[in-house]
Amino acid sequence: MRKLIAVVLFTITLLVNGNTQQLIDAQMANTVTSTEINAVASLFGVQFNAEYDVLVYRISYTSTDLEGNVDTLSGMVGFPDDDQAFSLVVFQHGTTDGRYDVPSSGIFFNALLETGMSSTGFIVAAPDYYGMGIDEG
Numbered sequence: 001m002r003k004l005i006a007v008v009l010f011t012i013t014l015l016v017n018g019n020t021q022q023l024i025d026a027q028m029a030n031t032v033t034s035t036e037i038n039a040v041a042s043l044f045g046v047q048f049n050a051e052y053d054v055l056v057y058r059i060s061y062t063s064t065d066l067e068g069n070v071d072t073l074s075g076m077v078g079f080p081d082d083d084q085a086f087s088l089v090v091f092q093h094g095t096t097d098g099r100y101d102v103p104s105s106g107i108f109f110n111a112l113l114e115t116g117m118s119s120t121g122f123i124v125a126a127p128d129y130y131g132m133g134i135d136e137g
Contacts, residue, residue, distance in 0.1 A: 022062045024072060029058040029104075031081070037119045040112065050119035052080035058104045065130070075127035076103040078118030089117060091126040102128040 034050035041048035057077045062070050080086055091103075091114050103114055103126035114126045 021064075024060040024062060026057045026059045026077070028055065029076065030056040032056060032115050032119075034119055037116055041116065048116065050116065051121060052082055052119050054115050054118040055079045055081050056115065056118075071130075073128060073130065074102070074104040075125065076114065077126075078115055078124040080118055080121055080123070086121055086123045089122045089124050091117065091124050104128050 032054045034053055037050040037054070038048050041050075055078070057079070058074065059077055060072055060074050063073050064070055114124045118124045
């Protein structure tokens, strides 16, 4: 499983832009069970069928802004807790006014849609917006 995670994180880094972005760190932020995901969905009146527990990682990586300055950004990657191959989805969340109300915060409610999508069998990458999360921008 560790090999799979390393390969996926490396691939995500290359897919985004192999010339300007480098993965700095990936830390396990949370494990969310399918039971927890279904329970939270039911609080919102949604009948949901999460198939997998989700391993949530907080990542940090470098990126270059429009002026050519290198900055450190953050995001989250959710993996279905299973060793089979899964498709990758890059999720662009809606905007927020809270610097830490972002997917990489490790707080389940800040990545509810992303975690739910992972629980159905997708690897989900969700970058924080510039100036949010760990970015000083």
